[in-house]
């Protein structure tokens with residue numbers, strides 16, 4: 001009897017203890033008492049542990065901004081533990097619907113690194129790092145290095161891109177100067193109707209370029225890469241440059257050669273440009289053939305060789321655009337000066353379908369077959385012309401397609417001639433949209449060194465005719 005009684009008493013007291021603990025936990029969590037207990041526990045721990053404090057002031061003794069302060073702030077604001085801080089500010093971010101958290105003054109944030117707990121206190125005008133003395137030697141240096149790396153990555157991601165254009169400032173003794181505006185062009189490789197293989201190759205070429213600093217230095221070469229984008233007007237060359245800048249997160253320096261007074265000014269402008277930038281010269285063929293710039297050919301060649309830029313850092317991508325490269329001095333086009341040649345053709349059926357999909361949301365349509373036949377007959381328009389017609393009729397896809405068909409049948413017929421021109425380029429061993437790096441075929445090689453110049457002179461009359469026909473179509 002006694003044993004049964006004792007057993008019953010034991011079970012009863014166990015149940016009671018369990019219910020009490022359960023209730024205690026619920027009360028702790030629901031009332032927020034748990035945070036109070038945690039805080040108290042930390043302050044008790046503080047009495048037994050020896051901490052060391054490091055202050056990161058916002059300004060140095062000369063009242064210049066302390067870069068480390070900015071880096072630490074960027075790093076702390078990116079931590080998820082900021083949400084656990086007692087008081088956090090909410091702001092709208094740069095992207096739509098983005099909300100960002102910012103630490104409030106006098107708040108403490110806890111971080112963990114290599115198994116050590118690190119506390120940050122946000123005081124006005126400085127941040128205080130609190131770390132256990134026992135952990136300091138092992139953790140502090142790698143932790144600060146980690147902060148550098150993370151904040152640099154965040155800064156890089158959030159960096160606002162800029163578009164620089166050169167202007168003539170008559171009131172300034174200095175030569176041409178850059179003016180900048182935020183670069184907000186929304187173009188991306190995804191939005192451009194071009195062969196996906198070509199886009200992928202350019203993306204991987206750019207990615208491998210940005211990682212190749214050591215490689216270029218080992219070879220004793222300037223760390224730069226040059227692209228030539230050539231093709232008729234409205235085929236997406238400028239949009240492609242914007243897509244490159246967005247892909248690389250590089251600023252764009254758009255040089256207007258007509259505003260550059262001589263070679264030394266070009267040099268000055270380049271010395272003022274920063275690394276991680278796209279140096280762009282649009283319509284280079286026009287400047288060269290019309291001689292509408294005061295910059296000499298050798299000034300342009302030096303720019304292409306990177307001689308002018310090597311003194312102020314590197315990591316530059318140069319992009320030149322041309323409507324055609326037939327009349328351009330071969331010295332400009334030689335490998336090393338232009339690393340990648342990209343041809344931007346007029347629309348074909350495949351790029352038309354991409355445009356129809358993005359502008360009209362059409363994957364297929366009964367009129368597509370008719371459009372395909374028209375393209376097969378050699379008619380074409382530029383993607384710019386076709387996309388404009390689609391935008392204007394976007395509320396009625398069928399009407400949009402009929403308008404495009406109509407335009408192809410009337411205006412597009414004149415382009416058949418330029419399509420023949422385009423095919424002749426393909427016959428020269430460089431198919432449209434071809435991506436070729438340093439490698440050139442024998443035909444191109446002969447062309448480069450003037451062996452085909454005589455032949456081209458004879459051809460120039462006919463190609464001039466083609467371009468005149470093109471002009472007439474626009």
Ligand SMILES: Nc1ncnc2c1ncn2[C@@H]1O[C@H](COP(=O)(O)OP(=O)(O)OP(=O)(O)O)[C@@H](O)[C@H]1O
Nearest residue numbers: 191192193194232233234235236237238239383384
């Ligand atoms: N391949 C394409 N895919 C999607 N849109 C295109 C394409 N090509 C041109 N467009 C559209 O046409 C317009 C004009 O294009 P863009 O200015 O890039 O042509 P461009 O080749 O630089 O012409 P230009 O030689 O006259 O400067 C842009 O609004 C762009 O969106």
Ligand SMILES: [Mg+2]
Nearest residue numbers: 237238239282
């Ligand atoms: Mg353009």
